[in-house]
Amino acid sequence: MTDKKMIVxxxxxxxxxxxxxxxxxxxxxxxxxxxLIAFVIxxxxxxxxxxxxxxxxxTIVFAVLFLYxxxxxxxxxxxxxxxxxxxxGIIAFIIQRIIxxxxxxxxxxxxxxxxxxxxxxxxxxxxxxxxxxxxVMLRYFPSxxxxxxxxIEAMKLKGIDTSWRGILFHPLRMLExxxxxxxxxxxxxxxxxxxxxxxxxxxxxxxxxxxxxxxVKGIDVIFSSSAFVMLLMSVKLHLF
Numbered sequence: 001m002t003d004k005k006m007i008v009x010x011x012x013x014x015x016x017x018x019x020x021x022x023x024x025x026x027x028x029x030x031x032x033x034x035x036l037i038a039f040v041i042x043x044x045x046x047x048x049x050x051x052x053x054x055x056x057x058x059t060i061v062f063a064v065l066f067l068y069x070x071x072x073x074x075x076x077x078x079x080x081x082x083x084x085x086x087x088x089g090i091i092a093f094i095i096q097r098i099i100x101x102x103x104x105x106x107x108x109x110x111x112x113x114x115x116x117x118x119x120x121x122x123x124x125x126x127x128x129x130x131x132x133x134x135x136v137m138l139r140y141f142p143s144x145x146x147x148x149x150x151x152i153e154a155m156k157l158k159g160i161d162t163s164w165r166g167i168l169f170h171p172l173r174m175l176e177x178x179x180x181x182x183x184x185x186x187x188x189x190x191x192x193x194x195x196x197x198x199x200x201x202x203x204x205x206x207x208x209x210x211x212x213x214x215x216v217k218g219i220d221v222i223f224s225s226s227a228f229v230m231l232l233m234s235v236k237l238h239l240f
Contacts, residue, residue, distance in 0.1 A: 010048055012112050012120040014220040015104050018045065018227055022100055025231045032070070035097055037234040041227045042103035048223075049111045054103070062099050065092040114139055119214045136193055147185045151178055 022038045039062055046055045072089035108117070114135055121131045155162050155177055167174050 009111075009219075010045060010107075010223060011214065011216050011220045012108065012117050013124060013216065014224055015045065015108055015112075017224055018042070019101060019104055021224075021227060021231060022104075025235070026097055029235050031235065031237075032066070033234040033237040033239050034231065035100075036066070036239075037230050038100040039096075039103075041230065042100035045107055045223070046103055049107050051107065051110060054106055054110075058099060058103055062096055065096040065099075068092050069096065108138070109142075116214055123214065139193060140189065143189055144182070144186075147182060147189070148178070151181050151185075154181075 018041060022041065025034050026038065039058075043055050043059065046052075046058075069089050069092045072086065072092075117138060118131060118135050121134060152162050160166070160177060161170075162174075
């Protein structure tokens with residue numbers, strides 16, 4: 001059979017723990033070593049899920065930003081001393097620290113089902129309000145993307161310039177044409193999600209069963225422990 005189930009699969013709570021862990025270490029330290037190790041951890045998580053193409057794309061983007069910021073901060077030449085290049089360096093610094101979180105978010109989006117996420121959060125003994133808020137947020141993002149693309153296509157049919165030139169010369173008009181339909185569509189989407197949640201028994205106070213085998217396995221413990229140790233060591237490292 002070609003569609004075999006993956007033997008190695010990280011639990012949603014492990015990915016959530018990695019997000020929190022990376023965020024804490026990045027808040028405590030602005031070192032390049034911490035950012036690099038965080039990227040390695042997120043890339044390894046993607047490789048566990050078999051998302052190799054995503055790892056390659058993210059690696060290229062991260063490498064360009066990392067090398068550019070390294071050149072800005074470690075070069076004594078005048079070529080990197082311009083104000084514009086310094087601003088670009090700051091933007092590169094911010095984006096490269098966001099990339100690990102985006103990679104973990106991609107892993108959740110591509111390999112985790114909403115029902116599996118809800119069950120995992122429920123076993124963390126979190127309040128139901130928190131669980132519902134997180135699941136609705138995760139469910140709404142793909143819907144928001146589709147709504148945005150639909151609005152852009154409708155604007156093109158009406159002859160509205162949706163290119164960068166149109167955005168640059170008419171920013172307020174473009175903002176109005178996008179935001180207003182998105183707000184009305186959000187109201188309808190919230191009603192649809194509320195109805196779907198009621199149909200699935202979200203108000204039921206009893207113990208809910210799950211189709212998915214949601215449990216923390218040995219690979220989750222090993223991966224989380226290794227990530228913590230690597231980030232702890234990265235604070236003490238001096239590679240650059």
